[in-house]
Amino acid sequence: MSEPERPAAPNASDAAGRPKIGVDEWVASAEERHERSRGLGGLVSRGWEGSPAEAKLIVFVALASTLPFWMNEGELFSYGLYTLLYALLALGLNIVVGFAGLLDLGYVAFYGFGAYGYALFSSNHYGLHWQAEASIPLIVLGTAAVGLILGLASRRLLGDYLAIVTLFFAQAFVAFVNNSNPKVAGEGLTGGPNGIPGVDPLNFFGFKLHSTKQYYFFLLIVFSLAAVGLYFLNNSRTGRAWRALREDPLAAEAMSIPVNRLKILAFMFGAGTAGLTGTIFAAIQTGVVAGNFDVALLITIYAIVILGGLGSIAGVLFGAIVINVSTQFLAPSNDHPELKRWLFYGAILLIAAKIRPWSRTAAVFVGTAAFGFVVHAIASGISSDWTNGTVVDAGSAASAIRNWVIVPSGHTGFQTWAYIVLVAAIVVTSQLKGWWRMAALIPTLYWVAVVWENVLVQQSAVTALILFGVLLIALMQARPQGLLGTARVEIV
Amino acid sequence: MPMLLRLSGVNTYYGQIHILTDVDLEVAEGELVCLLGGNASGKSTTLKTVIGIVEPRTGTVEFAGEDVTGKNTSYRIKQGMAIVPENRRLFAPMTVRENLEMGAYLLGRAKKEDFERVYSLFPLLHERRNQLAGTLSGGEQQMVAMGRALMSQPKLLLMDEPSMGLAPILVERNFEIIKQVHEAGVAVLVVEQNANISLSIADRGYVLQTGRVVLTGPAKDLLEHEDLKKAYLGR
Numbered sequence: 001m002s003e004p005e006r007p008a009a010p011n012a013s014d015a016a017g018r019p020k021i022g023v024d025e026w027v028a029s030a031e032e033r034h035e036r037s038r039g040l041g042g043l044v045s046r047g048w049e050g051s052p053a054e055a056k057l058i059v060f061v062a063l064a065s066t067l068p069f070w071m072n073e074g075e076l077f078s079y080g081l082y083t084l085l086y087a088l089l090a091l092g093l094n095i096v097v098g099f100a101g102l103l104d105l106g107y108v109a110f111y112g113f114g115a116y117g118y119a120l121f122s123s124n125h126y127g128l129h130w131q132a133e134a135s136i137p138l139i140v141l142g143t144a145a146v147g148l149i150l151g152l153a154s155r156r157l158l159g160d161y162l163a164i165v166t167l168f169f170a171q172a173f174v175a176f177v178n179n180s181n182p183k184v185a186g187e188g189l190t191g192g193p194n195g196i197p198g199v200d201p202l203n204f205f206g207f208k209l210h211s212t213k214q215y216y217f218f219l220l221i222v223f224s225l226a227a228v229g230l231y232f233l234n235n236s237r238t239g240r241a242w243r244a245l246r247e248d249p250l251a252a253e254a255m256s257i258p259v260n261r262l263k264i265l266a267f268m269f270g271a272g273t274a275g276l277t278g279t280i281f282a283a284i285q286t287g288v289v290a291g292n293f294d295v296a297l298l299i300t301i302y303a304i305v306i307l308g309g310l311g312s313i314a315g316v317l318f319g320a321i322v323i324n325v326s327t328q329f330l331a332p333s334n335d336h337p338e339l340k341r342w343l344f345y346g347a348i349l350l351i352a353a354k355i356r357p358w359s360r361t362a363a364v365f366v367g368t369a370a371f372g373f374v375v376h377a378i379a380s381g382i383s384s385d386w387t388n389g390t391v392v393d394a395g396s397a398a399s400a401i402r403n404w405v406i407v408p409s410g411h412t413g414f415q416t417w418a419y420i421v422l423v424a425a426i427v428v429t430s431q432l433k434g435w436w437r438m439a440a441l442i443p444t445l446y447w448v449a450v451v452w453e454n455v456l457v458q459q460s461a462v463t464a465l466i467l468f469g470v471l472l473i474a475l476m477q478a479r480p481q482g483l484l485g486t487a488r489v490e491i492v
Numbered sequence: 493m494p495m496l497l498r499l500s501g502v503n504t505y506y507g508q509i510h511i512l513t514d515v516d517l518e519v520a521e522g523e524l525v526c527l528l529g530g531n532a533s534g535k536s537t538t539l540k541t542v543i544g545i546v547e548p549r550t551g552t553v554e555f556a557g558e559d560v561t562g563k564n565t566s567y568r569i570k571q572g573m574a575i576v577p578e579n580r581r582l583f584a585p586m587t588v589r590e591n592l593e594m595g596a597y598l599l600g601r602a603k604k605e606d607f608e609r610v611y612s613l614f615p616l617l618h619e620r621r622n623q624l625a626g627t628l629s630g631g632e633q634q635m636v637a638m639g640r641a642l643m644s645q646p647k648l649l650l651m652d653e654p655s656m657g658l659a660p661i662l663v664e665r666n667f668e669i670i671k672q673v674h675e676a677g678v679a680v681l682v683v684e685q686n687a688n689i690s691l692s693i694a695d696r697g698y699v700l701q702t703g704r705v706v707l708t709g710p711a712k713d714l715l716e717h718e719d720l721k722k723a724y725l726g727r
Binding site: 240241243244250251252253255256257258486 | 543569570575577581582583584585590593594601640641
């Protein structure tokens with residue numbers, strides 16, 4: 001019997017391409033060791049990373065310019081104009097939260113300042129009808145000054161403390177505007193709960209913007225300019241110092257970076273951008289009320305910035321498109337109710353398609369479909385009133401849904417129970433592992449559809465919020481840095 | 493040699509806890525001084541008092557002939573202090589070059605000569621200048637941290653535990669670099685637990701024990717000191 005072959009002595013193995021002992025070179029070769037993403041996704045992501053920022057902007061502007069030619073006025077207003085408005089607003093928040101890492105929950109108040117400022121200077125309220133070229137710069141500077149004051153007051157605060165102070169500021173703004181309404185020049189300053197109606201359209205040197213199309217192109221130009229400006233700002237020394245401040249405030253201070261001044265500067269830039277967006281918003285709405293600047297808007301804007309990726313300008317735009325378009329799809333007044341359904345089932349399919357390997361994905365889909373028909377057959381066998389409810393706004397997919405999802409009629413309380421069962425099913429599924437999870441996923445997915453058809457599709461305003469929440473949770477699990485954000489790399 | 497840094501009768505508190513008791517400490521221009529002591533002996537607090545992150549309740553901190561007690565950190569850095577913080581605290585998602593740039597933030601736009609001076613001390617950093625600092629190894633990060641502090645052309649370099657978390661060979665390499673920086677004319681105050689290696693390159697040393705200076709003298713003598721040998725050198 002021969003001895004088993006011994007591995008060669010370590011110092012004899014240099015020729016075999018093994019690393020030498022005591023010589024670490026792999027950090028130097030980090031670039032070559034970078035994993036290349038493959039397939040179509042890899043091609044897209046490499047193309048995205050490889051193309052310069054100017055090219056991205058040009059492609060976006062070119063695509064965005066075609067919108068007015070194939071959308072009607074209403075669609076352009078809700079999909080085009082509002083997406084750009086949100087994107088511009090989120091750009092400003094991105095300076096404060098994304099670049100400088102300051103958790104500013106008072107951001108919408110600056111938006112309100114801008115909107116109310118424009119409404120005071122250019123409306124029938126005081127009879128001042130200032131031209132936009134005079135009032136907008138004045139209001140932007142004024143809002144930045146308010147940002148300076150808030151920044152000064154909270155310059156020593158970070159994290160949770162800053163969040164509390166700024167949230168108070170936002171709430172104080174809404175409360176003041178709603179309730180205080182002090183008399184100035186014989187007229188209530190803010191109009192109280194009625195707001196200020198009759199705001200002028202934007203009027204530059206006598207040229208009035210009056211159609212949605214004109215506002216859309218105006219906003220596209222403003223957004224592009226703001227994005228370019230912020231791109232350069234982020235790549236300036238100040239931008240880098242903001243990043244240093246965001247990463248490690250104490251180290252930044254020990255490096256003598258003027259932390260307080262930079263924080264205030266970030267607040268001012270953010271506030272100015274919000275003020276600018278506010279003026280345009282007031283002109284588009286032709287009126288302002290305090291309810292426009294509440295916490296719901298703040299959450300939407302934060303969702304945009306987080307979804308897109310903190311600190312990424314392209315991400316902000318992407319987030320604004322996703323959030324605004326899905327909000328508009330789910331809006332109760334949407335003319336195309338079937339879009340809600342496409343959005344919902346599309347999102348479910350996308351999430352389920354993350355299952356690997358593919359055979360398992362297919363098994364789950366087929367299983368869910370079969371499970372549905374079986375449950376439907378059993379339910380209708382028990383009693384026909386379990387399946388003869390009305391399917392809401394189904395359009396072309398109505399018959400498919402009617403034969404697959406159980407929609408009972410006359411069973412009061414079913415909606416509530418369905419909802420509770422869904423939550424329980426999701427919790428159970430998330431706790432299981434391996435094949436058990438796959439098995440539990442099939443009834444859970446089916447039940448998601450049941451709850452959607454019975455509860456959510458009828459209450460789309462609530463659904464929109466739930467969908468945002470689910471979207472953000474799923475995203476934070478899959479990509480904590482947001483869609484276009486940069487992942488943190490630390491090999492320590 | 494004229495004195496660069498002088499702490500006299502410094503008492504520092506964290507809230508109601510008395511940390512430093514009557515600490516006197518001096519660093520002359522171009523001198524390499526090490527501050528030794530075990531855990532919780534007040535080493536880092538001394539350093540924080542020097543740079544101005546905490547203020548002493550009594551006593552004074554003089555730097556370059558000026559009383560800087562009560563002045564903030566950025567003022568002291570402007571006067572010529574620089575710090576390499578404990579655990580390095582680099583800006584991980586920024587490149588090596590951007591990290592260096594932040595070191596000279598106070599002096600306006602970072603100058604080419606400053607980069608070149610740092611790159612000539614650490615040629616490796618020039619190779620890695622566009623790499624993210626977070627992707628470097630521990631030893632390389634230490635170089636970035638030192639380079640970042642040297643960007644502002646300090647008269648006095650403060651180093652908090654430079655050997656922490658490094659392989660023995662890197663610790664030696666590190667102290668060679670400290671020596672090199674010192675030979676270039678910069679005064680250095682090193683806070684260390686590794687008494688052996690820091691005393692071997694230092695001119696003078698201080699030993700702290702529960703917030704008091706218990707021993708001071710030329711590094712040669714301290715290396716031979718019986719108590720110190722027993723306590724720190726393990727011989």
